[in-house]
Amino acid sequence: MAAKRPIYMDNASTTRCDPRVVEAMLPYFTEKYGNSSSRNHAFGWEAEDAVEHAREQAAALIGANPKEIVWTSGATEGNNLAIKGAARMYAKGPDGTTGRGHVITAAHEHKAVLDPCKRLQREGFDVTFLDPPADGVITAKAVEAAMRPDTILVSIMWANNEIGTINEVPEIGRLCHDREVILHTDATQWVGKMPTDVERDHVDLLSWSGHKIYGPKGVGALYVRRRKPRVRLEALLDGGGHERGMRSGTLDVTGIVGFGKACELCKTGMDGEGARLLALRRRLEVELAKRLDVVKVNGHAERRLPHLANISFGFVEGESLMMGIKNIACSSGSACTSASLEPSYVLKSLGVGDDLAHSSLRLSLGRWSTDAEVTEAIDSIVKAVNHLRAMSPLYDLHREGIDLSTIQWQAH
Numbered sequence: 001m002a003a004k005r006p007i008y009m010d011n012a013s014t015t016r017c018d019p020r021v022v023e024a025m026l027p028y029f030t031e032k033y034g035n036s037s038s039r040n041h042a043f044g045w046e047a048e049d050a051v052e053h054a055r056e057q058a059a060a061l062i063g064a065n066p067k068e069i070v071w072t073s074g075a076t077e078g079n080n081l082a083i084k085g086a087a088r089m090y091a092k093g094p095d096g097t098t099g100r101g102h103v104i105t106a107a108h109e110h111k112a113v114l115d116p117c118k119r120l121q122r123e124g125f126d127v128t129f130l131d132p133p134a135d136g137v138i139t140a141k142a143v144e145a146a147m148r149p150d151t152i153l154v155s156i157m158w159a160n161n162e163i164g165t166i167n168e169v170p171e172i173g174r175l176c177h178d179r180e181v182i183l184h185t186d187a188t189q190w191v192g193k194m195p196t197d198v199e200r201d202h203v204d205l206l207s208w209s210g211h212k213i214y215g216p217k218g219v220g221a222l223y224v225r226r227r228k229p230r231v232r233l234e235a236l237l238d239g240g241g242h243e244r245g246m247r248s249g250t251l252d253v254t255g256i257v258g259f260g261k262a263c264e265l266c267k268t269g270m271d272g273e274g275a276r277l278l279a280l281r282r283r284l285e286v287e288l289a290k291r292l293d294v295v296k297v298n299g300h301a302e303r304r305l306p307h308l309a310n311i312s313f314g315f316v317e318g319e320s321l322m323m324g325i326k327n328i329a330c331s332s333g334s335a336c337t338s339a340s341l342e343p344s345y346v347l348k349s350l351g352v353g354d355d356l357a358h359s360s361l362r363l364s365l366g367r368w369s370t371d372a373e374v375t376e377a378i379d380s381i382v383k384a385v386n387h388l389r390a391m392s393p394l395y396d397l398h399r400e401g402i403d404l405s406t407i408q409w410q411a412h
């Protein structure tokens, strides 16, 4: 007999593909298999029509023109193309003519932003990695303070993938447009969940990904502004000149059809889904805090995505906690490196201590999360935390009111 599958609370890692998305994709595997670049026959035209329809669906989700959408393999590629492509195209020095230029990002961005920025550093660009405040929110003020005459690009994510905090992207956009600096945002966790309008919010480049919005894996889109200002990118791939020269390679027509459908479903269902998930997440946080002490919700209290909670539990060891909640599929505040468990660099950047970072859980709800699942998750977490604390001498001392920071620990 198959074991019962755990409750899925890891929607920030990936989402289940919506069956309506799969249904839309199916004909493009077997019957409508044309290459969208084939201009001489009906197979090609049919594929091209499908790709262009998906482009309209993707553009509509973010308030863009379909001509401003470039298909990618996901947000990692979109971020690389935006950051390296824009920096290399607009490279300039402090005198505005020679040299490389200055890029601003933040220390708690996704690796798919941090690593392209580090690549630019090795190429001679100057990169500022802003330290987030304890609440995790990057403000326009913080970006403004880091601006220099040779700043060419700002890359600030719309919402953080580990803690769900929402940065001041519209305000940063206005600032960038005033200074004629390009703004890229990794909006992978934001788009499809929250209303987005690249015109109103002054965004120049925006990446997102199919598999975080109930679409297929391996397909994404990059928005590239065409007017006020027209943004140009140096391509990463040389080849057939697809996607107006910005991304060569035969298009994944099937994946793109699924991506488009996923965008359409997000747009029509967004309001109801967001409200439902926010209520579930609030119940999760409120009940855990009511039934357990020394619980800390990480990140800003209000400026957060509706469906994502990152919670630290004092006086429990992270790995033991994960072992105790095997019926919940979620992420922890530990990242596996080659030999050891490292505390999350995102939580560390907010000043969360190593112990509380290790003992944190990221619980991310999604389209199929239910009330009953949230109840079961709360009960399991409370049981596991209480069980571990019952064996913890430190927790006993804490309960007796002893301030652990005053204890002189015996050296071994």
Ligand SMILES: *Cc1c(COP(=O)(O)O)cnc(C)c1O
Pocket (backbone or CB within 6 Å): 012, 013, 073, 074, 075, 076, 077, 110, 112, 157, 159, 160, 161, 186, 188, 189, 208, 209, 210, 211, 212, 218, 220
């Ligand atoms: C998942 C994620 C990515 C990576 O997206 P892929 O499509 O898997 O390459 C990048 N940034 C953020 C914020 C993410 O959540």
